[in-house]
Amino acid sequence: MLKTRKLVMIPGPTPVVRSIQDQMGRETVAFGDADFVADFAEVVSDLKALWKCGGEAFVFAGSGTLAMEMAIANIAGKGENVLVCSNGFFGDRFIDLCERKGLNLDVLPAKWGESVTPEQVESRLAAKDYQLVTVTHVETSTGVAAPIAEIARIVRKKSSALYVVDGVAATGGVEETIDPMGIDVLLTCSQKAFGVSPGLAMLWAGKRAMEKRATLGRIPESYIDFDKWLPIMHNPAKYWGTPPVNLIWALKESLRIMKEEGLEERYARHERQGALVDAALEAIGFTVAAKKPFRAPTLSVYLYPEGSGIDDTTFRTMLAEEGVQSAGCLGDFQGKGFRMGHMGNIDKHTLVSAVGAVERACAKSGYRVQFGKALGVLQEGLAKE
Ligand code: PMP
Numbered sequence: 056m057l058k059t060r061k062l063v064m065i066p067g068p069t070p071v072v073r074s075i076q077d078q079m080g081r082e083t084v085a086f087g088d089a090d091f092v093a094d095f096a097e098v099v100s101d102l103k104a105l106w107k108c109g110g111e112a113f114v115f116a117g118s119g120t121l122a123m124e125m126a127i128a129n130i131a132g133k134g135e136n137v138l139v140c141s142n143g144f145f146g147d148r149f150i151d152l153c154e155r156k157g158l159n160l161d162v163l164p165a166k167w168g169e170s171v172t173p174e175q176v177e178s179r180l181a182a183k184d185y186q187l188v189t190v191t192h193v194e195t196s197t198g199v200a201a202p203i204a205e206i207a208r209i210v211r212k213k214s215s216a217l218y219v220v221d222g223v224a225a226t227g228g229v230e231e232t233i234d235p236m237g238i239d240v241l242l243t244c245s246q247k248a249f250g251v252s253p254g255l256a257m258l259w260a261g262k263r264a265m266e267k268r269a270t271l272g273r274i275p276e277s278y279i280d281f282d283k284w285l286p287i288m289h290n291p292a293k294y295w296g297t298p299p300v301n302l303i304w305a306l307k308e309s310l311r312i313m314k315e316e317g318l319e320e321r322y323a324r325h326e327r328q329g330a331l332v333d334a335a336l337e338a339i340g341f342t343v344a345a346k347k348p349f350r351a352p353t354l355s356v357y358l359y360p361e362g363s364g365i366d367d368t369t370f371r372t373m374l375a376e377e378g379v380q381s382a383g384c385l386g387d388f389q390g391k392g393f394r395m396g397h398m399g400n401i402d403k404h405t406l407v408s409a410v411g412a413v414e415r416a417c418a419k420s421g422y423r424v425q426f427g428k429a430l431g432v433l434q435e436g437l438a439k440e
Contacts, residue, residue: 059378073180078304095291108233118408122242125279144196192225230342250399325352353398374416
């Protein structure tokens, strides 16, 4: 039997388009190859320009977690006070990371499905002196987007703390700028809204973050030390750790696609299409776990309709059989729904296929839906694009 193609609709990795795959499939060259060095330099320069960073950008082999660790390791000294604004599972990831580095930690948690607010941050900053504030832009366990620009304004106005944003499930799909927004460190990785295979970590450090690094002297970490990578980011002909040549090319193609689409339009597309997929699934009884106005444009947690009798494992197995890979829920939402990404280089075909597969998976797991109901909502919206 002809197998149904698998669409990778988990919240990362996201579908990798042909032109990016082609870069992965190229014959690998020496990292000192003159053409590659020029490509690498262009990538670093594009990252700085597109995210409006007057400081530095770093690209290196690793996943998002390594970039989180790099952020903390380079701008926080032992014994400093950190406020971790956590909207869920990945916000909490900063806790262990900061504890291991001997930082004094306070956690500002949000209810599952909601976001920490600028007002809450303001009252915490008024009560204590912090050197660091961390926020997760899009919390992948809940589909919540934090109001990062508003929180940035509060952090800048009310403290001298450095502001770290985890953009893993947001960067390239939701607006983020370093200098204009007042972000000191932004970190992300390749497999989400960049639409590149997993394996690349990225980090932007504004001027204040670089100044802080200079005050810390020799930090315990080696591979993720800004000082080790900086000469390479300024001149990729130099060597520190071997760059993942093909992934850098893949990122270059991803950035080319972003520039061709235009970042503003890319962010707007994510807004429109994210809202459409949400509306489509709501039409057949699913609940979007993230409360408005905190819904992320890049991914959603869809809670199973009450009384539908849907069994989580059965549903997601059926969905996979119908050609869509989704992710299970975490924490408070575990077993109650599924997570689906709608970010990166995805087109109308992908969205129609994904929503169509959800309808079939509902039927196959015993929840009767009117075929075409969710698709109808999606199609109406897509036809206006
Ligand atoms: N932060 C967020 C918001 C994430 O979604 C993830 C991964 N899903 C991470 C950090 C960790 O990234 P990685 O799995 O690439 O280490």
